Amino acid sequence: MAHHGRGVVRFALFAVLAAVPAAALAQAPAADEVTFTKDIAPILQRSCQSCHRQGEMAPMSLVTYQEVRPWARSIKNRVVNREMPPWHIDKNIGIQKFKNDTSLSDEEIALVANWVDNGAPMGDPDDMPPPVDFADSAEWQIGEPDLVVRFPAYPVPAEGPDLFGNIYTDLDLDEDRYIKAIQTRVPDDASRRVVHHALSFAVDPDEQQMREAGETDIPAAMFLVEYASGKLSEIYPENSGLLLESWRRMRLDYHLHSVGEDIDANVELGMVFHPKGHVPEHIRWSKQLGQHVTDLDIPPGKVVRTDGYTYFHSAARITAFQPHMHALGTYQCLELIYPSTGTPAETELVSCAHWDYNWHMVYNYADDVAPIIPAGTVAHVISWHDNTEAFRANPDPKNWTGNGGRTIDEMAFAWLGWYDLTDEQYEEELAERRALQEAAAATDQQQQ
Ligand code: HEC
Known part of the structure; x- marks a missing residue:
């Protein structure tokens, strides 16, 4: 029975690790093309604005270009050192798939660094994604509590x-x-x-x-x-x-x-x-x-x-x-x-x-x-x-x-x-997990 448990987790890791980097790298634009509206705003929306917006605890809002621009150097610093967003799982060990993972990929970090090194240009305003509609922090998200x-x-x-x-x-x-x-x-x-x-x-x-x-x-x-x-x-x-x-x-x-x-x-x-x-x-x-x-x-x-x-x-x-x-x-x-x-x-x-x-x-x-x-x-x-x-x-x-x-x-x-x-x-959960992994492995092989 013991080796079941072990096999199950290991196998999952390989599947996750193998899938990500190649595709992401292929899409990374050259440094001089990185702009706020096209590349950086989506990253800030997903990983930063839950804290960095009006009425939240983080020291400054990172929503508009005007708000973000003065912080560019500091943002690069915090992001490259993986201090922001706060997510401290060691990326080289163990399970890497979590609910609500807001951490940045190596490619996203490179994008932020390139953008800052290149003078943090704004880019085409038409590329700006629509603002995120955050849930009101003063509301219950779980429904009416008992x-x-x-x-x-x-x-x-x-x-x-x-x-x-x-x-x-x-x-x-x-x-x-x-x-x-x-x-x-x-x-x-x-x-x-x-x-x-x-x-x-x-x-x-x-x-x-x-x-x-x-x-x-x-x-x-x-x-x-x-x-x-x-x-x-x-x-x-x-x-x-x-x-x-x-x-x-x-x-x-x-x-x-x-x-x-x-x-x-x-x-x-x-x-x-x-x-x-x-x-x-x-x-x-x-x-x-x-x-x-x-x-x-x-x-x-x-x-x-x-x-x-x-x-x-x-x-x-x-x-x-x-x-x-x-x-x-x-x-x-x-x-x-x-x-x-x-x-x-x-x-x-x-x-x-x-x-x-x-x-x-x-x-x-x-x-x-x-x-x-x-x-x-x-x-x-x-x-x-x-x-x-x-x-x-x-x-x-x-x-x-x-x-x-x-x-x-x-x-x-x-x-x-x-x-x-x-x-x-x-035993049931194990069988389900195995079936999922075998299906994933088969898909991986087809793609190679
Ligand atoms: C979970 C909430 C949270 C998230 C998510 C978050 N931050 Fe922060 N951030 C904070 C808080 C709180 C501080 C102030 C305390 C500190 O410096 O650690 C801070 C500080 C900073 C600072 C330093 C500000 C200064 O005064 O020098 C920068 C730059 C920064 N964050 C950028 C980012 C960026 C970029 C992201 C997304 C990639 C991000 N943060 C995601 C909460 C957050």
Whole structure:
């Protein structure tokens, strides 16, 4: 059974990698032909404007030529270094097909660089694509929620350092329900300018007191959803639901920043439930997995690697990967160790991602490549922390750092989204996946 799992993911990778570059290269125009209206505007529309437009958190709008032109040099810089758009999956390792992937291809990056080097010309106004009609950020995208949790407003002063922390509120729910869809909403323009990102959790009722008392043995929280301005969050698969127990409290993990005026930051969480009494076909889990086994011990001047392991008792489909570390984190990988009896153990590196504490990215696997794993698979999470002076995000290279819940402490685990499969469902999904891949391989061969 083990080799099935391995073969399935590998094969998918080759198919994806082989398909892209040749065609794209053939179409890349010569440098002097690259213009804003024809080549650059479509890229900005797809990958930048969700954040870079009026009323969103990014510092400037990148919609019209007049708005974009003064930023040309800076755009080239950020794009060539793959800092913008924020998308940190290592492009050379593992699965590369995701839902909502806004990252740029090598060809698109070359286009942007050529355009800037060539004086950033506007081109023919008739080539300009029609503006994108973005969904109103103040609207619910999930339909009318059955429950809205409003976190207490947080006062953000006109000036000051970035704020990180937690806000708690009670959950007003009289019975356990399965969440079908969930969305964080930042309801007003002013709040949207100061909320950089916010993660919400269903937590133990005593968590707040325990944290404040400095206790470490706090029962596990359940990760619900993430908000970052302009970015879509985790997508719950069809026919699936996440169990929200009525005894929980809610926590919002925030990153806020000052923008020159006093603003009360408002954040709401909307949920659509499955009907009462209905148990969805797939019960979705969201847990912190692969928690580092040894204590984090990150002395000044050192780069440290830690490992964590989580055993899957049942077969599963992994739908989302979200690395989690703090300021010193640099890189994290998810490896699957399959339950083979042969030696060496069969393993597969499914995803690696660079880490930037400013961005909590959720990578939602595309349906046709999401890992399908047999019971007995172990998820192995490998994390790297850098406490050297050379690491520019290091707040204090002279400090020893260990694990803990404060922002200045460190963490190392991944949030994985998955749902369990019975062994029969596993075999079925596997057969479906194989059929898809064989069909794709046949098409590839015909084209060669
Ligand atoms: C998910 C939201 C998001 C997306 C998508 C995004 N940006 Fe940004 N961008 C930001 C934020 C927030 C900042 C300010 C913080 C920072 O500098 O990292 C920023 C900063 C920048 C800066 C630096 C501005 C300065 O003050 O120097 C440039 C240039 C930039 N983005 C270009 C782009 C381009 C080009 C794209 C698309 C290819 C893009 N961004 C996509 C959110 C986003």
